[in-house]
Amino acid sequence: SQQGEEDPQALSIQEGENATMNCSYKTSINNLQWYRQNSGRGLVHLILIRSNEREKHSGRLRVTLDTSKKSSSLLITASRAADTASYFCATGQGAQKLVFGQGTRLTINP
Amino acid sequence: EAGVAQSPRYKIIEKRQSVAFWCNPISGHATLYWYQQILGQGPKLLIQFQNNGVVDDSQLPKDRFSAERLKGVDSTLKIQPAKLEDSAVYLCASSRAVGTSGLMGNIQYFGAGTRLSVL
Numbered sequence: 001s002q003q004g005e006e007d008p009q010a011l012s013i014q015e016g017e018n019a020t021m022n023c024s025y026k027t028s029i030n031n032l033q034w035y036r037q038n039s040g041r042g043l044v045h046l047i048l049i050r051s052n053e054r055e056k057h058s059g060r061l062r063v064t065l066d067t068s069k070k071s072s073s074l075l076i077t078a079s080r081a082a083d084t085a086s087y088f089c090a091t092g093q094g095a096q097k098l099v100f101g102q103g104t105r106l107t108i109n110p
Numbered sequence: 111e112a113g114v115a116q117s118p119r120y121k122i123i124e125k126r127q128s129v130a131f132w133c134n135p136i137s138g139h140a141t142l143y144w145y146q147q148i149l150g151q152g153p154k155l156l157i158q159f160q161n162n163g164v165v166d167d168s169q170l171p172k173d174r175f176s177a178e179r180l181k182g183v184d185s186t187l188k189i190q191p192a193k194l195e196d197s198a199v200y201l202c203a204s205s206r207a208v209g210t211s212g213l214m215g216n217i218q219y220f221g222a223g224t225r226l227s228v229l
Contacts, residue, residue, distance in 0.1 A: 033217070042114070042201055042220030043153070088152050096141055096205060096216045097166060100152035 005101055006089060012107040019076040021104040023089030024069075031092035032065055032072050036085045037103070043088065046074075079108045112136065114221035116202050122227045128190040131224045135183070135204030141165075143218065144177055144187050145201040153201055159185065160207070192228045199223040 007022045023032070031050045035043040049056045049065045049072070056063045062075040076083055086105050090098040115134040123129050135142050140161050145153035156175065158166040162182040170177070174193070179185040189196055203218040 040222075040225075042222045043203075043218075044220070045217045048217065092216070096160075097155070097158065098216075098218060099155070100145075102150075102152050 006087070006104040008104060009102070010105045010107070012109060013079060015079060015081055015108050015110050017079055019079050019083070019106055019108075021074045021087050021089075021106070023072045023074070023101055025072075025089075025091050025101075026070065027091075027093070029067075029091040029093060032063075033090045033092065033098065034061075034063060034072075034074050035088045035090060035100075037088065038085045046087075048092075076106075079106075081108050081110055084108045114202055114204055114219055116200075116221035116224055118224055119222065120225050120227075122229065123192055125194055125228050126191040128188065129192055129226060130189075131187045131200050131202075131226075133185045133187070133202030133221060135185075135202070136219055138206070139204035139219070140182075140207035141205045141216070142179055142185050143203040143205075144185070145203065147199045147201055147223070149198070156187070189226075192226075194228050197226055197228045199225050 005024050013019055031048055033048045034046045036046055037043045047058045047061055047063050049063050060077045065072045084107050086103045088100050088103045090100045117132050142159045144156045146156050147153045156170045157177045159179045162179050175189055177187045201220055201223045203220045205216040205218045
C-alpha cells in the first residue's frame with residue numbers, strides 16, 4: 001500500500017520560478033526521503049530528512065518535515081528545464097524499508 | 111562506482127507466458143529490493159533481501175512471482191504465468207547495510223528498470 005500522498009499530482013511552472021511539492025503520510029516514520037525520476041529512468045535520491053529534523057537544504061532544494069502534521073514539503077528554487085521529472089516522497093519505516101507515494105509530475109516550461 | 115545493472119530493458123510477452131528479470135546491485139551493497147511501478151504510480155515494494163535472506167516479501171504475489179538471490183549478490187525475479195495486470199516497470203534497487211537504528215535511514219540506488227508489456 002502507498003504511504004505518502006503527494007500534492008499536487010501535476011505541476012507546471014515557468015523556468016526560473018520556484019516549485020513546491022507536498023507529501024502527507026499516515027504512520028510514524030524514522031526518516032523521509034525525496035527521489036526524482038526522469039522519464040524512462042530509475043529513481044535518483046535527492047535528500048533525506050530524519051524524524052528529529054525540521055528543515056534541510058541541499059543546493060536549490062529545501063525540505064521541511066512536520067511530524068505533528070505528518071507532512072513534508074520539497075521546494076526547488078530557480079527551476080530549470082532539467083528539473084522536469086516526477087518527484088516522489090518515501091517514508092523510512094523499520095531499518096531499511098521505504099514506502100513511496102504516488103508522485104508529483106513537474107514540468108518546467110522554457 | 112558502477113550503478114545498479116538491470117536486464118533486459120524491455121520485454122513484451124503474451125499472457126500466461128513466463129518472464130525473468132535480472133539485477134546486479136552496486137558492489138558491496140547487502141540489501142537488494144525489487145519494486146513494481148505501474149504507469150502513473152509510485153514504486154511498490156515486492157521483495158527485500160538482506161544478503162541472500164528475504165527480509166520482506168509481504169506484497170509479492172507468491173502464486174506467480176518468485177525471486178532469488180542465491181549468492182547474496184545478483185538477483186532474478188520471475189513471473190509465471192504472467193497476467194495483463196503485470197504490465198509495469200520492474201525496478202531493482204540496492205543499499206548499504208546500515209545499523210539497526212532506522213533513524214539513520216538508508217539511501218537506495220535504483221537501476222533503470224525493465225519495462226514489461228503483457229499482451
